[in-house]
Amino acid sequence: MDVIPFRREHLKGFKPQPRQAGVLNAPAHQLAELEKSYSFSVFKDGECLAIGGFVEQWAGRWLAWCALSRTSGKDLVALTRVALRHLATLKHQRVEASVEADFEEGHRWLTFLGFECDAPLMREYVPGQDHALYSRVS
Secondary structure (H helix, E strand, O other): OEEEEOOHHHHOOOOEOHHHHHHHHOOHHHHHHHHHOEEEEEEEOOEEEEEEEEEEEEOOEEEEEEEEEOOHHHHHHHHHHHHHHHHHHOOOOEEEEEEEOOOHHHHHHHHHOOOEEEEEEEEEEEOOEEEEEEEEEO
């Protein structure tokens, strides 16, 4: 697997899981900000399996984001190791992530990565979607 800095052109040909397809519609200014943040893309055999990273909100507080490809399942153990390795490099005190309230696989993965659920239901956290808020505090 190759882990490289995220670039918006990595979205060309990226086929996210159906629940994460919204990433393909992110506005150009948001993608430009992600390129400047601590964000990365994971490739295997020329295919982008995952994009994700961390955006610093202020000193000691980060927002984690990630989208996995439809074909990432067979590589989930390796992708989890990549995520844990990058989490370990942050000089953080708090990392937050949200997941759709009914997206069980997302809840399981965040828990496996060491996140705890702070708010199990936040109505309309993303317009039209209820989310749960998770955090990992060190």
